Amino acid sequence: MSLACQIEGKFPFFTTLGGGGLKGGLHTTGAKWFMIESQRHSYHLVDPSPWPISGSLGALATTVGGVMYMHSFQGGATLLSLGLIFILYTMLVWWRDVLRESTLEGHHTKAVQLGPRYGSILFIVSEVMFLFAFFWASSHSSLAPTVEIGGIWPPKGIGVLDPWEIPFLNTPILPSSGAAVTWAHHAILAKKEKRAVLALVATVSLALVSTGFQGMEYYQAPSNISDSIYGSTFFLATGFHGFHVIIGTLFLIICGIRQYLGHLTKEHHVGFEAAAWYWHFVDVVRLFPFVSIYWWGGI
Amino acid sequence: MEKEMILHSLSWRFLTIAPCDAAEPWQLGSQNAATPIMQGIIYLHHDIFFFLILILVFVSRILVRALWHFHEQTNPVPQRIVHGTTIEIIRTIFPSIIPMFIAIPSFALLYSMDEVVVDPAITIKAIGHQWYWTYEYSDYNSGDEESLTFDSYMIPEDDLELGQSRLLEVDNRVVVPAKTNLRMIVTPADVPHSWAVPSSGVKCDAVPGRSNNTSIFIQREGVYYGQCSEIRGTNHAFTPIVVEAVSLKDYGSRVFNQLILQTN
Amino acid sequence: MPIATGLEREELEAELEGKKRFDMDAPVGPFGTKEAPAVIQSYYDKRIVGCPGGEGEDEHDVVWFWLEKGKPHECPVCSQYFVLEVIGEGGPPDGHGHDDDDDEDH
Amino acid sequence: MAEIELKTAPADFRFPTTNQTRHCFTRYIEYHKCVAAKGEETPDCHKFAKYYRSLCPGEWVEKWNEQRANGTFPGPL
Amino acid sequence: MAASMARSGLRSASLLLRGGAKGRAGAPTKRSFSASAHDDAYETAKWEKITYAGIVTCTTLAIYNLSKGHHHGEEPPAYPYLHIRNKEFPWGPNSLFEKKHHADH
Numbered sequence: 001m002s003l004a005c006q007i008e009g010k011f012p013f014f015t016t017l018g019g020g021g022l023k024g025g026l027h028t029t030g031a032k033w034f035m036i037e038s039q040r041h042s043y044h045l046v047d048p049s050p051w052p053i054s055g056s057l058g059a060l061a062t063t064v065g066g067v068m069y070m071h072s073f074q075g076g077a078t079l080l081s082l083g084l085i086f087i088l089y090t091m092l093v094w095w096r097d098v099l100r101e102s103t104l105e106g107h108h109t110k111a112v113q114l115g116p117r118y119g120s121i122l123f124i125v126s127e128v129m130f131l132f133a134f135f136w137a138s139s140h141s142s143l144a145p146t147v148e149i150g151g152i153w154p155p156k157g158i159g160v161l162d163p164w165e166i167p168f169l170n171t172p173i174l175p176s177s178g179a180a181v182t183w184a185h186h187a188i189l190a191k192k193e194k195r196a197v198l199a200l201v202a203t204v205s206l207a208l209v210s211t212g213f214q215g216m217e218y219y220q221a222p223s224n225i226s227d228s229i230y231g232s233t234f235f236l237a238t239g240f241h242g243f244h245v246i247i248g249t250l251f252l253i254i255c256g257i258r259q260y261l262g263h264l265t266k267e268h269h270v271g272f273e274a275a276a277w278y279w280h281f282v283d284v285v286r287l288f289p290f291v292s293i294y295w296w297g298g299i
Numbered sequence: 300m301e302k303e304m305i306l307h308s309l310s311w312r313f314l315t316i317a318p319c320d321a322a323e324p325w326q327l328g329s330q331n332a333a334t335p336i337m338q339g340i341i342y343l344h345h346d347i348f349f350f351l352i353l354i355l356v357f358v359s360r361i362l363v364r365a366l367w368h369f370h371e372q373t374n375p376v377p378q379r380i381v382h383g384t385t386i387e388i389i390r391t392i393f394p395s396i397i398p399m400f401i402a403i404p405s406f407a408l409l410y411s412m413d414e415v416v417v418d419p420a421i422t423i424k425a426i427g428h429q430w431y432w433t434y435e436y437s438d439y440n441s442g443d444e445e446s447l448t449f450d451s452y453m454i455p456e457d458d459l460e461l462g463q464s465r466l467l468e469v470d471n472r473v474v475v476p477a478k479t480n481l482r483m484i485v486t487p488a489d490v491p492h493s494w495a496v497p498s499s500g501v502k503c504d505a506v507p508g509r510s511n512n513t514s515i516f517i518q519r520e521g522v523y524y525g526q527c528s529e530i531r532g533t534n535h536a537f538t539p540i541v542v543e544a545v546s547l548k549d550y551g552s553r554v555f556n557q558l559i560l561q562t563n
Numbered sequence: 564m565p566i567a568t569g570l571e572r573e574e575l576e577a578e579l580e581g582k583k584r585f586d587m588d589a590p591v592g593p594f595g596t597k598e599a600p601a602v603i604q605s606y607y608d609k610r611i612v613g614c615p616g617g618e619g620e621d622e623h624d625v626v627w628f629w630l631e632k633g634k635p636h637e638c639p640v641c642s643q644y645f646v647l648e649v650i651g652e653g654g655p656p657d658g659h660g661h662d663d664d665d666d667e668d669h
Numbered sequence: 670m671a672e673i674e675l676k677t678a679p680a681d682f683r684f685p686t687t688n689q690t691r692h693c694f695t696r697y698i699e700y701h702k703c704v705a706a707k708g709e710e711t712p713d714c715h716k717f718a719k720y721y722r723s724l725c726p727g728e729w730v731e732k733w734n735e736q737r738a739n740g741t742f743p744g745p746l
Numbered sequence: 747m748a749a750s751m752a753r754s755g756l757r758s759a760s761l762l763l764r765g766g767a768k769g770r771a772g773a774p775t776k777r778s779f780s781a782s783a784h785d786d787a788y789e790t791a792k793w794e795k796i797t798y799a800g801i802v803t804c805t806t807l808a809i810y811n812l813s814k815g816h817h818h819g820e821e822p823p824a825y826p827y828l829h830i831r832n833k834e835f836p837w838g839p840n841s842l843f844e845k846k847h848h849a850d851h
Contacts, residue, residue: 106569150743157822176800183793190786
């Protein structure tokens with residue numbers, strides 16, 4: 001009993017070449033409205049999509065616009081903001097398409113789910129390397145302070161945050177939201193959809209509180225990013241971690257909405273799992289800057 | 300015993316010819332060693348070259364043999380051998396042993412080059428500027444300002460006298476005593492430079508914000524030529540370095556006169 | 564029955580019935596000889612098959628070849644015999660042969 | 670033409686590598702701490718002075734003196 | 747993941763100490779290690795309690811922390827490495843979080 005399901009065009013300007021891919025053939029001719037005999041292989045031959053090219057054009061506009069803006073060229077700022085908007089738009093519609101293909105059209109069989117699963121793991125590993133680079137820079141310059149900053153760390157005249165004020169306060173909030181996301185995960189596994197939504201709301205609110213405190217901390221910080229190597233390494237490491245907290249929060253908000261709409265089931269919630277892994281990565285990473293930059297780096 | 304005899308007679312014959320301490324037309328080998336470090340470099344080169352020749356001969360033998368065996372007319376049907384675990388083990392283990400033999404002398408030399416001499420007799424600072432070198436002899440001054448400093452510009456081509464080499468001569472040479480431990484402090488005033496004298500085996504990078512130390516022990520008196528070895532703008536190729544090693548007595552008088560000239 | 568649609572639904576249905584909708588594992592069986600060749604099941608008339616060779620010592624790098632209905636194939640390296648057994652609808656795998664409704668001419 | 674007595678800053682075990690930047694900086698700070706503690710012309714302060722003068726490039730010394738003058742010298746004096 | 751488990755394990759232990767009898771101690775016998783649905787329900791409840799414990803700790807810490815106010819440090823002398831501006835930013839002398847206006851030097 002194969003469900004006849006209609007494949008409507010994903011993008012009005014493009015006519016869909018093949019429907020659900022009769023007999024696994026990408027090059028079947030004519031628009032097939034009924035899937036008489038579904039494909040034999042479990043892979044998902046994606047329909048042609050404009051989002052890769054639009055994403056790269058957005059990236060091009062952002063980079064060129066960014067350079068023009070920083071060199072105060074005419075129109076640099078507009079090109080930069082246009083590029084950023086275009087990238088955000090591409091992300092939005094591309095991932096909307098992925099949700100359609102997976103949840104609404106059911107193309108994501110077990111074999112296809114491996115793709116986003118490995119993809120998110122590798123992405124998180126690359127994020128680990130990304131943040132590791134900044135922690136390396138911070139410890140490189142703090143372990144052997146150069147002569148120009150007096151051979152001492154932190155350099156004289158740099159106002160250093162007391163680690164036991166807001167930074168210490170900020171450190172348990174993230175793991176608590178980590179616990180909340182684990183609660184959500186088990187709620188999904190136990191088919192308690194409504195509880196999972198509540199758990200995700202708790203996770204997101206804790207994350208927003210943590211970002212709020214981080215912003216307050218930056219606002220009250222006596223030094224800023226252009227105050228010697230201390231400022232740049234401090235704000236780069238903690239800033240990018242904060243940025244990743246924001247990315248994780250957005251990811252979790254999307255999962256919350258999808259959970260509310262019933263997209264996530266006990267058997268198939270790869271999107272949520274990726275968000276949970278990402279969130280645990282962000283939790284654990286928080287401990288390193290607290291110990292090495294706030295605490296040790298501030299003595 | 301007779302090896303020393305031959306070496307002695309050979310070196311006696313060469314002594315009459317001046318050792319080459321500067322770049323020469325059609326020069327293939329390295330310049331003659333003026334310091335023990337340079338001598339070590341030349342010996343290492345010979346060690347490694349020995350292994351290179353061995354490998355070259357062996358590999359070309361195997362290459363020719365393979366071409367021969369897979370020649371279309373002589374052996375039309377190739378053998379179907381795909382694996383050979385023992386030969387595979389041999390051709391991985393053995394080639395990894397050779398670099399170990401090369402590594403031992405090269406590490407020994409490398410660490411001896413980076414030695415910071417325990418008690419140097421003189422400290423000379425070579426400050427790299429964009430397109431000239433400044434030298435500071437500040438062991439003998441009393442105040443912050445009176446150290447003996449002079450700039451060393453290249454002698455342009457049109458003011459060269461006969462016998463002077465093009466692009467290698469300088470107006471003020473670096474005068475150093477021979478047979479004494481020198482500490483050269485090399486640092487730039489602007490962009491990265493590199494203070495290099497091939498015959499004494501020295502190439503010391505001048506990195507902004509860092510004072511780089513290299514120790515030299517010049518064995519014989521003479522004039523040694525070098526050039527800046529770090530790209531740094533238009534006249535990069537026109538900033539030579541000339542080190543003149545003189546005996547201890549001459550060094551005293553030369554530097555002392557210049558010091559008097561400088562201070563009053 | 565969990566909420567699903569399309570191929571994912573078919574996969575879950577097969578799973579509930581204990582069958583395998585997409586069998587991804589390599590077939591395992593005795594070394595195929597001329598008399599008792601290794602039988603490869605296929606939904607179409609031909610299928611790409613990889614022969615990994617025998618057990619232990621005479622195992623060799625996988626050799627890929629097209630195995631067609633009615634044409635037993637011998638592996639060039641270890642001379643293992645393969646024969647195709649069509650269990651599905653047959654026809655060419657890329658679906659060009661006999662399309663159903665629109666062009667009836669061939 | 671008095672014989673020049675060859676004497677310069679000895680190698681310091683605290684700075685065994687080719688990077689002598691901190692060696693020069695430490696000698697400069699030691700001198701100024703010694704001057705602050707014991708006044709101007711004491712022999713061991715003079716010793717430090719000779720060390721940092723032979724080790725530190727003239728330009729650095731000028732820059733540090735100027736910074737000390739207007740109180741923006743980052744070193745731990 | 748391990749760190750947050752450890753931290754929350756720690757906190758639920760503290761929950762026990764504070765006489766919260768409903769924590770882990772009451773139910774080790776019931777807990778079976780197969781991933782049955784019932785197990786998920788138990789895990790869900792456990793993690794829910796851990797989250798609430800986390801929230802409680804954070805709020806108490808926040809109240810205590812914020813009540814202490816924030817002291818404002820004095821302006822440091824113009825060291826060469828402070829407020830580095832080799833070339834002014836297109837958005838002017840102040841940056842996102844820098845509300846004090848640095849004298850241009």
